[in-house]
Amino acid sequence: MITLNIKYALLFLGLLAVSGGYLMYSNYQETWQIKKHPVSIAISKTPLSTPFFVAESINAFQDTCVNVKYVDVIGGKNAFNKVMLGETDFGTSSDSVLAFQSLTKNTFVTHAMFVESDNDMKLLTHKKDNIVSVSQLVGKNIGVIKGTSSEYFLSTLLAIEGLTTKDVNLSYFNPTQLTEYFIRNELDAVVHWEPFAFNIVQLLEDQVNIIETKNFHTLSFNLVSKIPDKLLLEKATCILQGLNTAIEYIASFPEKSKIIVMNKLNLDLSFINWVWDDYIFKLSLNQSLRLNIKSQVVWVIETQMSEYNDMPNIDAFLDRRAIMQVDPGAVNIPL
């Protein structure tokens, strides 16, 4: 009888403790939880934004100080513009966008590079023309997108062979037109980025030739914002923490990550597989980014594409404070 009473007493005490715990939890829940800042990020709808898509899917920002609102945009330039217009706190933009914007009066910083690819830009020719090297492009009709990394990439490839854009017949198109003109055989070669290059290969199948140009140009995607105050810097730190979690997930579960991107962007798995091996997902702020931006800025000035001709201080656009708090080992730029 006494044992039974003790059991009931223990059960009662247990229930009391659980109820007390629940009451305390509901009363002080807000105190215990990290204070969350609302933050909006303009995300370019491309597989290069994979870390953000994965972060959203696995709730990587849950344990950080930010409540993220995702604003989907087409292209890194639109994402950049949203940041500059104050419509979003952050954006994801390529280093090419940053290079061009560094010449304007815009005041912005990049907090970290989260992906890079050295094969995003492709030089495509028709197989029937038997053009297999850059030196064979002399006098040919080549289509590019004016004032973008497409044109910069072509000029780099030509320079390696001692040529300039004057040695070829250069035509300018928008991305969709560029694809259409090439398919209609009105262009001998095009320099196009993904996913347009993939679409051309899908449409022309074995009639198209991709000239090996890997690692002559690196495309990276970066987290950008206006020059941060203390709060914005804190938010940037929390976003990078979440991105780090997502990037580690991508490294551990690449196939699951591919499915996440595929579903998010409504893409074919074949396209994801096409570009995936070229991507390096890693948080960093290093010399590679600095060099890419700098070389593109030099090219813009030399070709007199911009109204600004003064070489900007590239380091002023690289803000290392947030990433130093998240992963100091990933920073490799001078102070």
Next chain:
Amino acid sequence: MKVSLSERIYFFNICCCLLFVVLAISILWSSQKVELALSREAYTQKVSNLTNRLKQLIVSDDIYHSDYNASGWLDSQSKLIQLLKSAPILTSKQLTIQNSINSQSQSVKRLFTRINENKLKKANESIKKLLRTRLMTQLEIISADSMQLSVVVQKDIYKVIKRQALFILLILSIGLFTLLYGSFRLAKVFSMSLKEIKNAFEKNHSGNFQKIELTHHSVEFDSIVKAFNGMNQKLGETTVSLEVMKNIVEERTRNLKQLSNTDPLTKVANRRALFERGNIELLREHRSQNKLSLMLLDCDYFKNVNDEYGHQVGDKLLKHICYICNQEIRKIDFLGRYGGEEFIIILPDCDIKGGVELAKRIQNSLLKNCLVVEDKKIKVTLSIGISMLGDKHKNFEQLIYDADQAMYAAKENGRNRIEVSK
């Protein structure tokens, strides 16, 4: 389900063995984890060394010069790629850095091979410088990544050692706690059961044949208890306890004593009991210096009653006289049959005057309440002699003697009288 003690001991031993095995496995597993962490560090060192070698080969020579020997660089590069392929198992964070190193090293090789195909003879100096810088930058990144990997790995070693040590401690603690609990539990079952059986034996010793109710049940102790309880049941049925026997003897003794001290006819004390009580009172009065009186009563003409009405009426008369006396005397007074129709009343704490008053009350009571037999009133009187304990009395018989003398004087002086010893 009832478990035997031997099974419990076997189970306990198996648990000890299991703990040892689990502990040994944990230590082996932990050592493998630490070994893996250390192998990661060695790996990052090798990657870093090879990357530095590749950087050195580019910095020290002009890669665009026709005499530049690319085979040394390519050889080191192949070693780097082979090394990257043989990377140990890495954590997700380490894998992120490893993927970057892997991809960058492939890119570096591709760029270097391209440059060396024709030494970029047609290219101008600015593009040559750009590509050389790009090559160096990528090597710098590999170097930085390998350093980052090294830092991460070193931090990981500390974490792994700490985690594994805690894991082993946890396993050890859980195991020890379980074994201690098991051993205490076994010891408790043994000690409690033995104590309960010992207590039962002790109770048996005092004639209390109770059943054993074990707190902790086990096959072995239950079988002992079953046999013991069976034995106790039989003993309980066939054995009279010492206590019961003692009570019976005491009751019988009391009855016998009463019988030996009581006059069978009148149910008052007989002569033997009278003398016994008289001697006790005598001793007490000597000690306390209190007064002690003695009254001797004799029924007048008792023989005539016997002759006229028969012995049975005579016996009734004697009982009646006793009844009258018992009604009048105090609680401390003692009535006894001295012999025939003679009775003695011992009067403690009573002088001659008190004795005379009592004698008068008895005579009056007998006068008022005479015996009635078959509607016939049988009137009798009493001749009473009273004596009081004095210095001359050395024993109880002398006190009776004086009372007897006084009673004879009462007889001689006309009966139905009270005489006091001089």
